[in-house]
Amino acid sequence: MVSFKALLQKFDKKGEKTGWTYFEIPTHIANELNPNVRTSYRVKGKLDDHVIKLTALIPMGEGSFIIPVNADMRRGIRKKEGASIEVELEIDTDPLPQSADMLACLEDEPIALAYFNKLPVSHQNYYSKWIESAKTIETKTKRISMMIKGMVMGLDYGQTLRYFRDLEK
Numbered sequence: 001m002v003s004f005k006a007l008l009q010k011f012d013k014k015g016e017k018t019g020w021t022y023f024e025i026p027t028h029i030a031n032e033l034n035p036n037v038r039t040s041y042r043v044k045g046k047l048d049d050h051v052i053k054l055t056a057l058i059p060m061g062e063g064s065f066i067i068p069v070n071a072d073m074r075r076g077i078r079k080k081e082g083a084s085i086e087v088e089l090e091i092d093t094d095p096l097p098q099s100a101d102m103l104a105c106l107e108d109e110p111i112a113l114a115y116f117n118k119l120p121v122s123h124q125n126y127y128s129k130w131i132e133s134a135k136t137i138e139t140k141t142k143r144i145s146m147m148i149k150g151m152v153m154g155l156d157y158g159q160t161l162r163y164f165r166d167l168e169k
Contacts, residue, residue, distance in 0.1 A: 001045065001090040002033045008069060010081040020068050021081060025089075027063035034091055038063055042092040047085050050076030053092060096121075099128040105144050112151035126157065 006023035025033070034041060044053040052073060057065040069077075077085060106113040116124060127147055134140035150160030 001088055002029055003086070003088045004029055006085055006087050008079060008081050008083050008085060017068075021074060022066045022068045023085065023087065024060075025057060025065040025067065030057070030063055030065050033089060043067075043089045044092040044094070045087065045089040047073060047087055048077045048079070053094070054096065055092070096125045096128070098124065099131045101140065102128055102131045102144055102147070105148060109148050109152065112148040115151040115154065123157070130157075 006025075008021055008023055011017045011020045011022065030037075033043070038059055040056050040058055042054060042056050044051075044055065046052065047069070050073060055067060057067055060066055074080060077083075079085060106116055116127070119127075131140055131143045131147070134143055146160055146164050150157075150163065153163070155163060
């Protein structure tokens with residue numbers, strides 16, 4: 001585990017990161033945490049006394065990273081841009097939780113389940129996040145249905161979305 005102080009910052013105009021609140025993980029601290037890794041990886045720990053998990057470091061070049069501080073984190077630490085925070089981080093190797101609804105529906109369709117089980121874990125997690133990010137039960141149900149039908153047809157995620165988009169035209 002690494003511990004350090006960080007300053008909450010906010011991107012002005014930075015492409016898709018415009019307006020994000022974040023803090024930097026300098027190269028020397030990133031190397032202490034996960035030596036010579038320059039790609040995104042998950043961490044867990046604390047920001048002040050607020051526990052974080054399932055949080056990804058985003059590479060910013062030259063070996064440094066940032067962690068975006070979302071609204072839940074900001075409420076948890078009760079701080080905003082310009083404030084100093086105490087950071088404790090360690091690599092998060094815990095398995096990502098899968099959508100229980102998605103897994104239950106896959107059990108009812110063996111062909112889709114077999115397809116799903118052959119996917120890399122990162123792809124399985126992508127489907128799960130997509131399904132769980134639905135704001136209504138109707139959208140969640142539609143996404144599960146699309147995923148299962150697409151898997152039965154042997155389509156990957158992108159192909160599935162295109163297939164069902166084209167059907168709606």
